[in-house]
Amino acid sequence: MAKKTARRKVSKTEEKNGKLSAKDRKTLKSIGGLAEGVNKAAFRGRDPHLEIPSRSLSNVRYNKTKRFIEMGRGKNRRELFNLSQAKSYMQTVLVGNGCRQLINAGKTTSIRGLYYLLKHTIEGTREETFDEQKDCDPIIEDVEVMLSALREELHLYAKNAGAMVGPITLVDSGDEIDCSRMGSGGYSIPSIAEPEVVQFKRHTAKFVLHVEKDTVWRRFNEDKFWQEHDCILTHGGGQPPRGVRRLLHRLHHELKLPVYCLLDNDPWGYYIYSVIKQGSINLAYESKRMAIPAARYMGMRSKDYERCGLSSSVTIGLNDNDVKRAKQIAGYPWFANKKAWQKEIDLMLQNGFKLEVEALINKGISYVTQEYVPARLDDRDFLD
């Protein structure tokens, strides 16, 4: 009960402060539409249902001209009076209402925050609205696609992950930040990297070097690689989160900087490259704001074992799952007719091992910054 009145208070206070942006008003309108749908169906004695664009593999396709993954027109029906859907229906409406509260309050929260905001015991039962955060996350994505509102438009963010350093000055939430003076940690890339939050001021960079992991990124930062080569250095802590992808996208499109990726030579590395370049299945509806079809793959390459003369002790054997994943990736439409990629994956399978970027340290602590990457840049030896 207490929870309910508290929630009501939030909504009442906001109605009065009219400081809503145009974007916010648009999002509120679509949330209102969701509620209206339920209302109308109920009063007509109909079975209320929601139409949610399908986020499954079968509903994404590769757009050859745009060169990224797009979501199809497939929709799933979610019914209130369907035993297997009743609960997720209720959760969807709850998430809609939660976002409305955030927008009205002019606040943002993490997806974990929203989960806690909405989690309570259903009246008269011992059942929770959401048992775990992982019950809530996919519902948030459902709401995003259903209302075609971006996550930040719903006033939600994911936790920061990823760092940036380089000859660029930007403004983040009104604070001017010189990314060439960020010490050893770098600028922490925010999860919302929209122009409302982050504006680029000036830069002298010629390209962006995106590396997979924090550990590799530190090597490059310590060696001041970005100073020597005039580049922006980023990492995404493995699979780059939305904020990192969005920032890379903007650096590429707004500042016209080429993006080169230095990732591990394994299926996971290939997949990260695929996501940066073509977008992900899960976030296919965001591809146009995130995918960078012109990104290039710099390494590690399957041939590096020979080319760099690496010791067999730094290789990691492929397991069954790796082989399976590699074959899957080779079959992606955007890799399927790229001979170089097919050869690359084939060679890895032939090798029977994977190579991490860190393995290069075996040749010398700064081998990667002083020899490996400069050589690729000189030769323009990239995979598309």
Place this chain on the structure above:
Amino acid sequence: MDIDRNIEGKGVPGLSPQATNGKRSPATENGRTRVAKSGTRRRRTTAQSMAAQQRNISVSEFFAKNRHLLGFDNPRKALLTTVKEAVDNSLDACEEAGIVPEIWVRIECAKGNRYSVAIQDNGPGIVKRQVPLIFGKLLYGSKFHRLRMSRGQQGIGISAAGMYGKLTTGKPVKITTKISVRKPAHYYEVEIDTKHNVPEIHNGRGEGVDIPPGEKGRAYMQRHGIEWVSHYAAAEGQTPKELRSGTRVTIELEGKFLRGRGSVDEYLQQTAIANPHVTLHYVDPEGQERTYERSTTELPVEPKEIKPHPYGVELGHLVTMLKDSKAVTLSQFMTSAFSRVSAAVARRICEAANLSTRASTRKIGRDEADALYQAIQQTRISNPATDCISPIGEDLLLKGLHHVVPGEFYAAATRPPAVYRGNPFQIEVALAYGGGNSVEKLTYEVLIELLGHSDARTLRQFLVNTFDGIGSDSADRIIKSSGFGSRQSPARMGPADIKSLLDAMQNVTLSEKQSMQIMRYANRVPLQFQAAGCAITQGVINTNWRSYGLSQSRGGMPAGPVTVMVHMASVWVPFTSESKEAVAAYPEIEKELRLALQAVGRKLGMYLRRRKRVKQEGERRSIFLRYLGEVATAVTEINGGDRQGLYEQLLKVAKRKTAEADTNLDSRGRAIVESDEDYGRNVLVVEQRPEDLLVGLAKTDDEQKQLF
């Protein structure tokens, strides 16, 4: 000398209903067929010579030879048989006298393996001069002499129990009997003179003693240690009513008291079920007192004696009957010797046999008799009068079963009377489903309660005695898996112990199926032995219970919390052997059993299907209901609408949606409408609380009840 044959001869004067049916020829049947074939005149002389011989044989010798037939083959059974003989007599006596029976049974451990068994009734009492004969002379009874449905058919008589008592303990039978409030009661201590089969009276200088009515008598009894229940138990604040009459028999014998299958406990419980008009007080050797209250004061309809029916007569027997008959003409013979044969029927039979109705019975030879026999089989003769059978009736079956066996669903079916071999009989079946201290429903709190009430000495004993479907095997496994010692006392268990016991119970027994309990009865008397060889058990096994929603392996007993009672009532129950514990499988009996079992089975199936559906409905609705409130709240917070209005609207839609989905479709896709009348009559459904069927809903119950 063959006393046994003599008994049978007396039991079926001039009739051999069981003569070989081709399939089975048990010893009895052969025995009796021989008697029948030998002819009346010869048999009479046999009877006379036998009477002469009787003086010479020692009754104890006879007894020793035949104890297995008489139910005294082992100490355990001897105790049971003694109780049985006395209780059967009490019930018969009360019913014949039109008294609603109340019976007190008390078994006390005398010393060592000696038990003192006392049975008292509120029956008519026994006139003074009969007492010594009834209790002190073997084979002195009234029931073998008539073709009538009675309990007595099964026993050998109370005097046999007295005899056994005397042989094993040397103690006489003690009888107290009273035929009216004002008249004196009689007290006898009697034993059989085993050499001459005559009673020997020990007390009152061979005359017994008379006890005056009223206070004086009570004082006398107290002085002499004569036990007598003088008053009925009364509700608090009411004056107890005095017993007007009754009989108390006390026999001391060597025996063995056990519980479980084939026990006195089982016999009394089953007797209470099949005799819902009796109130039974039972004190067992451990001093535990149990009372089975009557559920009706209606006495069974008094069965009548009948003449044999033509269909039940074998050719050889027919020849004998013709020879015996005093009738002059064939027509006279037919109409007087048989039931259901009118002059017209007799004429039709004679015509079919190509014989004159006026033919002399004396002149009917073997060939004519054969023709007559064939003609009888071809002629339509109406079934024998069935008022000689007194079925329990569907109503009372339900009451009796419900009273004693806990459950949630009961069904009963009494088949119309049918005839095997010219003997009218009737099959009745009643079924109880569910209930009991089912382990599945057991909660921690209930278990604590049960443990508190139990006076079992070991945990094992507690488990076996308290729960249906836990036998000693599963009890051992439960105890083992919960890590207790085999001699763990149920009294000394802490909360943690009880929790682990509960866990073990639920884990162990769930994987194990409880099999159906069958209670068999012949003329209201429980049959406790030889289950496998009994037509009733076979009938249950041969019924396809799977189609009624129970699981059953091929050729096996169905599984589930089900108790089935089957009653065969007949003027002559065909037993497979002398020990009279299993009903023989005549095709007519098998058919009636099948039909009766199917009738209750169908009703059970209907109930189980409905229960499953109601449960599913409940679950569906509860799932919708629990989310509607959340949806209504969220939506109206978004659009500022009226929450209650939207909620009610959503409920309406929910109700309609579930109602649609609830409609069952038959195989052709048409909606099946099942209403409560479908069960037909004679079904008892014990209301299950709706909460039991709904998951996880505590508060919204009221809402549900209102709306659905």
